[in-house]
Amino acid sequence: MDRLDNLFFKPTRRDILRFGTACGAAAAICPLYDAFAQDVAGTGALEGPELRGVIRHEAMFWERLEDKKVKCVLCPRECEVADVERGYCGVRENQGGEYQTLVYGALCSANVDPIEKKPLFHYQPGTTAFSIATAGCNIECKFCQNWQISQFRPEQVKSVEITPERLVGACRARGSPTIAYTYSEPVIFYEYMHDVAALARENGIGSVMISNGYIQEKPLRQLCRQLTGVKVDLKAFTEKFYSDVCAGKLKPVLDALEVFKDTGIWLELVVLIIPTLNDSEKEVEDMSKWVVSHLGPDVPMHFTRFHPTYRVTNLPRTPVSTLERCREIAMNAGVHYAYAGNVRMHPGENTYCHSCQNELIRRMGFRIQFNRIENGACPKCGTKIPGVWSQGEALAFKPREKAAGPPPEAQPNPS
């Protein structure tokens, strides 16, 4: 059977009754769903006095230049920052020739979310993630859904100061197996994420980064020693889109994805499909083929629905048919697990065994209706399903170190 047949519904009487019940339940849950989708600002999951001013903490990954300037080498932008100025992200500042992060522990968001909201579909389904963010981002997507925190400076956003110890303690108290660094762009609060993730690991808690992947190799490899999973927003597959719509570049993101692949960390991709901007079949096909050839067929791809927001308010919501077509293209290109996202109760949100098409996980919004995966495998055909299915598996992850290059004498002569 073609696996895409799962998308088509041929109802029996029982199915219709079941569908009606589900609709009623969905109607009741919808407000909750919307609340989850919108509610990222605020630190409801953590109590603390409102932070006045900024916290100053020494930044990692920067170099000194002349005249008290510094060069940030955390992200591919490589900002050269003069004294008293900040980098593009707005949260890293040069003070007298010393580079500082202004968001170490300055949380503007803290919520307990379903892991499905990240979305991570192959990472301990049905569990929660203690989700945090600070202000700031190192790119500017004109369709950013969280621009009220990502595109503001720390002084402009209400925040509370939370030490790594307190955060890990709060996560344990809530019973979340995972901390998610999310909502804005965790790369810009690297130092805090790094320290929290290390401490979390010691306390039996995993860490997942929900990122744009705009980070240099050295900090990325160092970070992967602490993380247990990653989701990257691959915004599009053209440099033009990245340049015009995100004020960034595609190539560094692809490089970062290959580093993730090299380390072996669990990785899922999300592509927000925006009508007319990145929804051409060729672009989706090129992207999917690249993913299969460079990252492998087992990296899940989520094609999610765009809603007008921030600086892109003149385009309509993505038609569901477009998401279905993207999913189909990806699967035809060899992607084993492609999803349609931000579409309530769509069969494309469910997980099907890539070998026998058995429905393994059924989702309704961010909730799991059933999960039939047993010991990481399809109970019907025994095929191993890629993912992280237990906390033990998550915490056992250790990144593969970068393969050593050839010895100096064996290197090609550049001349």
Added chain:
Amino acid sequence: MSCKCTRREFLARATATAAGAAIYASPAGTLLAQTGQPSSRVAIGRDDALTSGRVGDQRELLCRLLDASMQKLTNASDPTAAWRTLFGPEDRIGIKVNTLGLSTQPAVAEAIAVGLTKAGIPAENILIWDRFDVEMASAGYKINKSTRGVQCRGTDAEQIGAGYESRIEGSGQIGSCFSQIVARETEKLICVPVLKDHNLAGVSLGMKNFYGAIHNPNKYHDHNCDPYIVDVVSHRYIRDKWCLTVCDATGAQVHAGPGRHPGFAWPFGGLIVSTDVVAADAVAASLLEEERQARGLKALAEEGRPTKHITTAATRGLGVADLNRIERIEV
């Protein structure tokens, strides 16, 4: 009286009349309306007493220098009349200082406030402002949020994040939330930058100073900040209100800005004043270039940071950047 003109001539005249009316109505057109001169004028007032000691001790001198500059610029008979050519008693006036790194001297902002009050503007209608209270305080400004006297506060004064418009405003390539001070609290703006070098834009002068009016200036430093600086000042919140630049050149800096770097300090000892906001920047930038050359420093363009935004502003019709069309008036 009969009008014997073709339809095309009639339309051309009507368009010209409308354009003229628009220019005369805008703050930047005030000088042009009064003097009838097509070129722009920039007053440069200097005094040796400002090159040494504390500028804060020279308040009276600054007031005299500023009044004289205003008179020269406006051809008014006395300082009060000069200020009244630009400002009326009903105006709420924002004085945008720069308190990042090498900062606008509070005494310069105070001299402006004195000039305005002499012209009949109530002190309560005058607001000295920048981005953050904390930066203003560290630059020596006394924050005043009471309802009496000249107001002095940052955009963030009341509550975190509350001082900016919640709506994103597009202007050219930028998309920003503007300070409510420019969006709704003031009708006229006076920009009071410092004559200083900037490591990316080349110079940080009047136009660059309005990066402090948006919530996300860090996003707009690529390509020597061009055309972003001009996009910011082209927005109606600023373009329609900005009518005077008073560049604080009491203590300038020729290199390694915008932070304070004593090794490159330049005791210029003066003020650079103009109603043409582009001409003020063009003249100030040229003075800075001359001083750099005198000190054996490379030209800004040679260092990869040409002052492109000044040319762009002129191209967009915000003022005059051609130094041959700018009359420099020594005060």
